[in-house]
Amino acid sequence: MPLPSQPLRKLGFLTIGLFDEADPRAGHESTLKIIELGERLGFDSAWLRHRHLQYGISSPVAVLAAASQRTTRIELGTAVIPLGWENPLRLAEDLATVDLLSGGRLNPGVSVGPPMHFDQVKDALYPDTADAEDFGYDRVSRLLDFVRGKPATDFSGVEGFEVFSDRVQPHAAGLGSRLWYGGGSLRSARWAGEHGMNFLTSSVVKAEESEDFAEIQLSHVRAFRAAHPDGERARVSQGLVVIPTDSATPGQRAKYEAYAAKRTPRTATPHGPARMMFAPDLVGTSAEIAERLYAHAAFREIDEVAFALPFTFEHADYVQILTDLATGLGPALGWRPSAQG
Template sequence: MPAPGSAPTRLGFLTTGPFDPVDPATGLEEALRLVELGDALGLDTAWLRPDHLRHAISSPVAMLAAASQRARRIGLGTASIPVRAENPLRLAEDLATLDLLSGGRLRPGLSVGSPKRVAAVDRAVHPTTAEHEEPGRERLLRFRELLRGGRVPGADERPDGSDDEDDDEALTPTVQPTSPGLADRLAYGAATLRTAAWAGSHGFRLLASDVTERGSGGGSGFAADQRALIDAYRDALPDPAAAHVTLAVVVVPTDGATAEQRARYRADAAARAERAARADQSEGPGAASSMVRAPDLVGPSDELAAALLTDPAVQAADELAIALPAGLPAGDLARILTDVAEHLGPALGWSPATS
């Protein structure tokens, strides 16, 4: 675990790749340009947050494949792919191929998915078999086993019963291609103590966001709740040396922003806070009210760094991923990303990667 009072040694960013449904190509291109910019600025990882049935990135594998050929150094992550919508064999093939094309830079994050959306996606992906599909975490474990070279059931059985190894129709018993080490880089997106402990006990890395379980830290506020989640993960790990925590936070530095941009940043943060409050009130007990969202932080980098360096959850993380607000235009996101690398990062003690 990082030393008390320390900052994460790695700094990245996260984007949902929002787009106008009238012109989605422009929004997707803007997301790729952000990855290129992050690469040029020396940031460690570009994280894409995919979502189905929304005006945002829905195919992170396709996006990261394109990004891997335009940005040649930065790590490429997903935060996170909802496995209920995926076929484990096909996902293993896609991610192994992407990892090889990127030179081993892939950082796949996966999760069961938001409870509010799982049902809708299940009906779309499995219209007649949803109730028979394996639970998300079982599907994730099967996917990881395939990545590790586990045998594909029935792949080495020939329909005609022959044992001719030169048969052109013969199948390999394992997923192809293989990318050694990829399975060890898998992370699980968790928002509750139970799911964080599950991720740790099964040897995954951890993705934590600005949403976590209310009261899990003893009622001392969001930072304590989020720290409790990270501690639950680390405590459950069979091998503490394998721990890796990426923490996504909405932090918006204003150092290089114009007065107009600063006004937009703050208006967007206020609108997000209002939407979160409405959702909390509308869902009632046992639903959204059981979760709590961190407020966005907007301000000069020295003030933001002072707040982050005293945050117990940040102190327990290995990597900080700055989540870019989806409601701002592309020019603002590029300005924020530049300020993250040139002002906020150095204020946290971070240095840009050079190779």
């Protein structure tokens, strides 16, 4: 429970990795450079968002494979991979491979539900099985089983010159304990806890028992830990949009404040049938943001964060924000940078 006398243990950041359609390589390269910078600044983790049929990273696992060869220490995560787009067995193979390449630093985060705009993409994604696909928790259970080494088939042994395994290969020992569930509801929080996963809670939650964002998020953290075998020791990471301005130029500060102001109205009330609530973006000096975080009911019960970088800023803005996070806000929360790899 971080209080002014109790330090934040792990500091991470999350980015969407935007790119220009005319030059997509430059955007991906920018993301890799940001991850490299994060390691140099001592961050504990770097996380990638997942975007399909948009101008953001569509294959974070592939990008993290590249990042694993440019870094030596920082943990590499996904927040999150929507499993409705994935075959759990194939994804398990990819995750295990990248985890081995990274030296055991991969932290895959996943979520469930139908793919976004499913009616428009189902014929391309599942032309023959769209009506039969299960987009619920069973899809996560299959991934967990495959990653944790349970048999995927009843066949194994030698056939001619080839040797076959009954479980996913390569097997990455330890990866099963580093799988995260990105959830925004009490049901998801409990399910993740019951299945021994870690829990990612972000700036979007469902207003089920309250319309106060911090109270809702706190209820999810407590429900997850109450259901988890590790109880209070179960890992939770909070991901709010946080923009420190300590070293920002006047132009950057104006841009950041305008960005947050444009998004603030959506935080007032729940949205849509699912009653989704959004957290306000935190913009200000490190001291101001630290004060707001210590007043946040959910933050007081976690000891690791993956602060989200805004979607639409420039590379230089991200450099400034990450630098201030590592040199200003992190220390203000009691965090100490990890040794350089």
